[in-house]
Amino acid sequence: MNRGVNGPTAYIIENNDNTTCRFTWLLNVDLKGWLPQYLINSSLATVQLTLAEALRNYLTKLIDLSSSGSSTGDIAT
Template sequence: SFVFSSSCVRAENGPTAYIIEKIDETTCKLTWLLNVDLKGWLPQYLINSSLANVQLDLVESLRNYISKTIDIELSCSSSMDTNTA
């Protein structure tokens, strides 16, 4: 149910990968392999700027999610420790 619009550029996402490598107990390295075909002509500066912002937004969202997840896991873990003591 896609409605075609000549004012939009239809793009294709190819294979994508996220590689997360542990550096130490509090640090990791995220490598994002992205394969996208924008199927049209867009200025390269616009592509670079937009993709950079999308990537930064994703990293920030991941940080927030992981931070909340770790807090919840630590909270559950410590409450289980006090319940079994």
């Protein structure tokens, strides 16, 4: 039984300058259920923002550790 289908997905990371980049996430999901599409779209947008914030926090910690000479194993996820 198929509950949903993930279509093509892409992550695009473009360098803006030495300290910033643009992260684009293209996501194609069909949950094949009774939920209205607008509800699915808004929920997925929230999940994407949460993941982007977690990724930003992780990379900030990684940069801080590398500049202090610590091991990347010291990062708590």
